[in-house]
Amino acid sequence: MLKDGKLFLGASRNPDDSFNKQEFLALKFANRHGLVTGATGTGKTVTLQVMAESFSDAGVPVFCADIKGDLSGIALKGEAKDFLLKRAEEVQLSPYPFQNFPVIFWDLFGEKGHRVRTTMTEMGPLLLAxxxxxxxxxxxxxxxxxxxxxxxxxxxxxxxxxxxxxxxxxxxxxxxxxxxxxxxxxxxxxxxxxxxxxxxxxxxxFFGEPALSIIDIMRIAPDGRGTISVLAADKLMMNPRLYATFLLWLLSELFEELPEVGDLDKPKLVFFFDEAHLLFKDAPKVLIERVEQVVRLIRSKGVGVYFVTQNPLDVPETVLAQLGNRVQHALRAYTPREQKAVKAAAQTFRPNPAFSCEEAITNLGIGEALVSTLEAKGSPTMVERTLIRPPSGRLGPLTDSERASTMALSVVAGVYDQTVxxxxxxEILAERSERLAAAERARNPEPAEEGGTTSGWTLPGFGNSEKETAKTTARPPAAGRQRETVIEAVIKTAARSITSQVANQIGRALVRGILGSLKR
Structure with missing residues (x-):
């Protein structure tokens, strides 16, 4: 929902528990980044969907990760349900439009979306390490x-x-x-x-070609709405490090490829980084510095980055300080760390004398959040206890057939689905090795062996058993002599054994005699 260059987020609560003041996010400050936090089940995913829909309506492309599959419903028109209609009435959303949105599904594994690839060169040694x-x-x-x-x-x-x-x-x-x-x-x-x-x-x-083109996640639909790119991340989350590295790579690509544009009336792209704590967990200092640099400078490229996580302490302070737009859902405060998180979250807001921010965080209902955005000259608004508006797209995941139909009609259908x-x-190193081997064979030709060549590849020194045996154990008979029989070989072996025993006994006797004379 768009009004006077602002995105409608919801309505703030009055002291009498009514909601009559609408809360907005100014488009011109949307590239100043943001943070959406809250415990599991408090409404973060719905808030993400609401914000993605609003940006799309404003003509801003969106990229977001779908961790549980619930976000995929944004591709289809929502359904009028009692609790949604009640929420719309409470926040004074009238009329309440149900609509679908232009969506492109992506998937690193090519199962629930168009395949996403990059090359080793584009990833670079830092992220690969x-x-x-x-x-x-x-x-x-x-x-x-x-x-x-x-x-x-x-x-x-x-x-x-x-x-x-x-x-x-x-x-x-x-x-x-x-x-x-x-x-x-x-x-x-x-x-x-x-x-x-x-x-x-x-x-x-994930590694290979065709590599993802940044242009394809920054598309504008024919009706002027921004395309919402949804990354299927339910399977990807089985490897959290790959998930975090991929999203950081994508941010880095945006930073390196997009030109400087300064402050615009609206962003060129909004990027939602769900489960953001995975990016910073056990990350080396050089990587955190890289994230800080990208977040600080990518604003001038017209890109807004919104981190979505459970706990504000999951984000380093150097990054947290750059996030101007805040949506804080309820937090639990049972452990000392959780109590510290509540206090830290409360201190990041501009205080509102009408209520205690620290107390409100633990008492927020589902779908309710503390909201503070940038306004006027970029200063934060006073924090408000806000009921988030209901989404216009479907709540909940698509069926497999609905997802397949959406992918078949996608503007990138067939572009990334086949590996090149x-x-x-x-190939270059294999050809070089073969040329060197051929040159070596030309300089040192080996005699042809009876029986031809054997098929199959073996490790050096562990070749075909018959050939190895022939090379290491077989001895051709001398010219003019016949190969000895088995009986002759046994007799010779026994004679050598007896001779060796006699020689050893004589040797030991001589040594004992010499040592005895030395002792005397």
């Missing part, structure tokens, strides 16, 4: 790998490209270390194991 939980030494080797790829014309597109490059680095560690710095084979091995772990977790489907595997580091 975070994804692999690499140590400082391993991150250094990873940086060298990207440097070698740049200088050697080796495109790093998918997992097998980086895997083959690391193998090459291990085989030529001594030569490359003199040029690029120490390359430890132990670190290379750890990185290779990390890649195998990523592959087992499904990350292989062009020549990259894996």
């Amino acid at each position: 975070q994804l692999m939980e690499a140590s400082e030494a391993q991150e250094g080797v990873l940086n060298i790998a990207f440097k070698i790829a740049d200088q050697g014309g080796l495109p790093l597109l998918d997992l097998k490209d980086l895997q083959s490059l690391l193998t090459y680095m291990a085989e030529h560690a001594s030569e490359l270390s003199g040029q690029f710095g120490l390359i430890s084979k132990a670190s290379v091995g750890s990185l290779q194991r990390g890649l195998l772990m990523l592959e087992s977790q499904g990350a292989a489907s 595997d062009r020549q990259s580091a894996f």
Whole structure:
């Protein structure tokens, strides 16, 4: 809902428990970022849907993650239900429009949305090291790998490209270390194991081509509304580190690709980062500094970032200080940490003399929140106890058939669904290895063996058992002599054994005699 360049969020509560003052979020300050927090079941997901719908109506594209699948209903028209109609009446939403919204579903695994991919090169060594939980030494080797790829014309597109490059680095560690710095084979091995772990977790489907184009998440529908990109994240949340790394990569891509535009009348894109605590949990200092930098500077690119999480303490203070628009749902205060979170959340708002902010946070009802947004010259409004308006799209998830129908009519249908595997580091290094092997065979030709060649690939030193046996144990008979029989071989072996025993006994007797003479 849009009114005079402002998004309608809900209505604030009066001392007599009535709601008559409507609360808005000014579009011109929407790129100053925001925070939506609250305990599970307090209404964060519905608030996210309401804000996404409002931005779409205002012609602003939205990107958001759907953690539980509930947000997918935004693609279809809502249904008139008693509790929704009552909420609309309380917040003075009249008329209450039910409508669907232009939605594109995305999925890293290609199951519940169009596939999202990026290349190893676009991900970069910093984010990749975070994804692999690499140590400082391993991150250094990873940086060298990207440097070698740049200088050697080796495109790093998918997992097998980086895997083959690391193998090459291990085989030529001594030569490359003199040029690029120490390359430890132990670190290379750890990185290779990390890649195998990523592959087992499904990350292989994320790296490759065609890579996601930023333009496709910033589309405007033919009717002028902003397209809402919904990332299916229920399966992705099984690997929280991949989820957080992907969203941070997307933010970084937006920051690097979009031009400077300054302050606009409305954002070019609004980005909702649900379960934001996963981004900062156990993150190294350099990564947190990167997030802080992106959040601070991406505002001038026309992008607004809204973090959605349970606890405001989940977000570092350096990032929290940059979030001007706040929606705080109810918090529980049973443990000391939760009590600290309530106090910290209350202190971030501009006080309202009508009520105690700290007390109100623990008493908010479902769908109710403390709201403070930026106005006038960018100063925060006085905090208000606000009942969030009901959504216009459907509440709850789509069925599989409804989702499939939406995807079939999508403007990006068929663009990202098929994998493209062009020549990259894996193929280039394989061809180079084959050329070197062919040249080596030309210099040192091996005699042809009887019986032809055997099929199948074996590790060096662990070849075909028949060939290995022939090379290591077989001895051709001397010219003019016949191969000895089995009986002759047994007799010779017994004779050698007897001779050895006699020699050992004589030797021991001589040693005892010499030592005895020395003692006397």
